Amino acid sequence: MTTETVEYIRYRIPEDRSAEFLAAYTRAAGRLAEAPQCVDYELARCEEDFEHYVLRITWTSTQDHMEGFRDSELFPEFLAEIQPYVGHIEEMRHYKPTTVRGRGASVPSLYAWAGGAEAFSRLTTAFYDRVLKDELLAPLFADLAPDHAEHVALWLAEVFGGPPAYSVTQGGHGHMVAKHFAKNITEPQRRRWVNLIQDAADEAGLPTDAEFRSAFLAYIEWGTRLALYFSGPEAKPPAEQPVPRWGWGVMPPYRG
The missing domain is CATH 3.30.70.100 (Alpha-Beta Plaits)
Incomplete structure (x- = not known):
C-alpha cells in the first residue's frame, strides 16, 4: 500500500x-x-x-x-x-489521496483506442490459439480452463482503462498474481509470451500506431516480468492493491 x-x-x-x-x-x-x-x-x-x-x-x-x-x-x-x-x-x-480519482474523456483510454471489449476478446482468442500450439509455452497451459482466455481479456481490458469487470467478477490483482504461484516460469518462456501476444495483436487487428503499441508493449513487459517473479520459489504474495491502470506513456509509480 x-x-x-x-x-x-x-x-x-x-x-x-x-x-x-x-x-x-x-x-x-x-x-x-x-x-x-x-x-x-x-x-x-x-x-x-x-x-x-x-x-x-x-x-x-x-x-x-x-x-x-x-x-x-x-x-x-x-x-x-x-x-x-x-x-x-x-x-x-x-x-492523502482518496479513492475518488479517475480520468476525463478528453483523451481516449487505451481500451477505447484499441476497440473496446471485442478487441481484447479477439486478442486473447488469437493469443491462446498460438500458445497451445507452441512447444515452449504449451506445457504451462496444459490444464487451461475453457474460460481462461475470456478472463485474461477482462484483465487486459481493465488494465488499459476499461470497466472493472475483472475486479468485480474474479477478485482483482491478488487473484491474478496467485495464478502464477509455483509455475516456475523461465525467462525464455516469458520472452516467447511477449512475442506471441504481439503477433496476436496484429492478427486481432489492434491499432498499429507507435503510441498505442509502445504503451501496449510496456505493460506486457511489466506484467510478464511480475509474473516471472511471482512464479518463482522465493515469491511472497503482495499486499492487497488495485488492478494497475495503464495510460498513454505512463505506468504505476516506481515502488522499489
Missing part, C-alpha cells in the same frame, strides 16, 4: 513580486529534483487572481518529508531561496 502524501502550499504573492517569486522557485526546484523523498512537484498560478499560487509536492511519505528532506543537506539551500516568501503562505498541509 502506498504511503505517498501530497503537500499543498498556497501563496498570495503581490503581483509586483511575482517575477522574483517564480525565479526563486525555479532555483529552489533544483533541490526538490535532487531529493529522493520527492516524487514530483508543480507550481500553479491562479488564472482569476494572479496573486494566488499553489505549490503541489508529492512526497514518498510525510515522515520522509519532515525527517528526511528537512534534515538533509538540500533543505537549507531550498529554504534560502523561498525564505523571503514564507510570510506569504496562506496554507501548508499534507493530504
